[in-house]
Amino acid sequence: MTSPDRHEVRAGWSVPRPEIVPGPTPWPAALALGVAFIGWGLITSPIILGLGLLVAAVSLGGWIGDIRHES
Helix, strand or coil: CCCCCCCCCCCCCCCCCCCCCCHHHHHHHHHHHHHHHHHHHHHCCCCHHHHHHHHHHHHHHHHHHHHHCCC
């Protein structure tokens, strides 16, 4: 039996590197809200449609900005 801190590596395999998980961000939820407003605006009003487009564009830009500045 092996100890918990020691793992056996099969032939031809390598030990995986630690995966870095990005921090939480509000941009996916904001983009979902913008898409919901776009759908609602298509049914009801051009003002809500414009608001949805604005929210979606800002949140997409913020999300892309977060991705570009990750280390």
